[in-house]
Amino acid sequence: MTASPAPLNAPHFIGIGGAGMSGLAKILALRGAQVSGSDAKESTVVLALRQLGAEVHIGHAAEHVPAGASAIVVSSAIREDNPEIAEARRRGLPIVHRSDALAALMEGRRALAVAGTHGKTTTTSMLAVSLTALGLDPSFAIGGDLNEPGSNAHHGTGEIFVAEADESDRSFQKYTPEVAIVLNVELDHHANYASMDEIYESFEAFADRIVPGGALVVDVDHAGAAELASRVAGRAFDIVTVGEAEGADFRIVKIAPRGMTSEVTLALPTGDELTFTVNVPGRHYAHNAVAALAAGVRLGVPAAELAPALSSYQGVRRRLQLKGESAGVQVIDSYAHHPTEIAADLQAIREAAGEGRVVVVFQPHLFSRTRELGLEMGQALALADQVVVLDIYPAREDPIPGITSEIVIEAARAAGTDVQGAHSLAAVPEIVAGMSKPGDLVLTMGAGDVTFLGPEILSRLDTLA
Incomplete structure (x- = not known):
């Protein structure tokens, strides 16, 4: 190639x-x-x-x-x-x-690359939206749409290029960013990585691509990212830390849930504090926003300007995206497919639901991921009140003998969750409508075609209203 x-x-x-x-x-x-x-x-x-x-x-x-x-x-x-x-x-x-084509597109720009096992799309989007709101007209390439199809990329006139950096196939090692973000480091993409050592080696190679004098922003509340920071300390770039941990350069003082939003109070390296709103619920999205702010500050954007600009971010398609409401039931779409993501989104929705129940339609993604993490997926789903699990979405993979969604179902049931399987997408709207009550939040969750069920569930709820 x-x-x-x-x-x-x-x-x-x-x-x-x-x-x-x-x-x-x-x-x-x-x-x-x-x-x-x-x-x-x-x-x-x-x-x-x-x-x-x-x-x-x-x-x-x-x-x-x-x-x-x-x-x-x-x-x-x-x-x-x-x-x-x-x-x-x-x-x-x-x-x-x-990745080579993207690297070529970034040449001559001040590149900002966002990496991590989870949160890349959201954080890249936050930067694209906020920098655009400040009139800096960045170019950007994102692995998802900013609520509208075709909004995943832009050719801007400004000097900044923000890009999502994909670790799944090691292709992020092609980029030479001025500033890089690593949100977290966990074992995933089992077809390409056999161990955490291989994952760390890959992320180290990515960090070594940062231009001399540049910066690596890491969220030290995540053990894998903190470990990466220790491994690359003393190299030709600076390390900027974010998180709730004492001593973080950009320290999160408080995250206050406000329904489907959060209010974040942040202590800056200067000693000043500022508070801003993140228009997506959940602690992990607040962390993403702070990482975005730290990276922007490193590129020379004042924190006092960037923080309110981050409040203009209204979400990405499939990242806790509200699809609609019918019969007193809200239907939300989530791209979460790794156990850490599943747990984080369910915790966020649990806070937003108040007294309502959380009903999840989950579609495992990839046979290899289900083989390695199916047990953890089921355990994470225990945060929901009721769960419907679909067959595995194969994407690019061929089936693996003995690997089915039953692995997830059995793990969820063992964790005490009310769970059932469904082998047909067409059957799901009727199942969900039958179990939902006013005040409930329904999540369609996974990286496959489960996303298409939201409108169908809303339509079936309409007929019962």
Whole structure:
């Protein structure tokens, strides 16, 4: 696979509708490139790219690669037997990984890269929104949409480029940020990492890419991030710490829940205190906001200006996104799929629910993740009052014999949760509507197509109202 610099004046993206790929395609189109691509299905993202002038085909075929294509851009999810990759090789076209393309786009900008096992999309989004609100017009590339399809990327006129840095396939080691954030470090992505030692080595390699004199922002309340900070101490960049721990450079003094928001009081390195609102509930989102603030300050944005600008952040699609309310029941969508994320979102929703119950529709994501973390997923789901567990969403993986969602169901049941399985998405709206009561909060949770159930649940609740 060719690393940049490769000619990106006429790139062809395989899987152009994906969260990360579509953002790069959008930025290149806005920079004047002749963008083409293919995707498995039509979507609002594909439509938005076509409106920018991209030529997008549905399905994968050799003839979809234009005669004038300068390079083929792929992600780690694209299989080697894809016919468009075969065509590119036949024609001798450079095959560029998504991370190399993103690295090329960041060249000449003050890059800020956000990494961590959880919270990357939210924190990157917070920075994109707040810096934009301050008139700095940053470029950004995010692994999710800011509430509207196609809002995952922007080609700005400012000097800052904010990017989500993905550790899942080690591709974040391609970037050279001025400031990097590491929110947390945990074992995940079991197809690519066999141990925590491998995870730490990968994050260390990412940190070593920080430009000399730059900064690494770490949340020291998370053991893995604190361990990383100790491993890279004394290198050619500064370490800036955030968290509730005593001695943190940006120390969180108080997080006060306010329904579906939080009020955060922060002690700055100067000794001053400031208070601002985070418009997403939960302690982990407050930590994300403080990490974003610390990184922005390191880039020269005054904390007194950045804090209120962070309050303009209204959320990301699928990150505790309110889908609607019917019959006194609120339906919220959550992307959480790792046990730590599941527990964090459920704790946040539990606070917001008050006297209401929390009902979860959970879809395990990936056979490999369920094999390694299915027990912990079920234990995390014990924070809910009632749970419906769907079959595993395979994404890019083939089934693993003996690995099913029953692993999660049995663990949740052993933890004392009222849980049942559902093998069909179509059956879920009826199940959930039958168990929900006014005042309840219903979460559709997981990284797969469980997200499409929210409107269907609301529709079924409407018929019962």
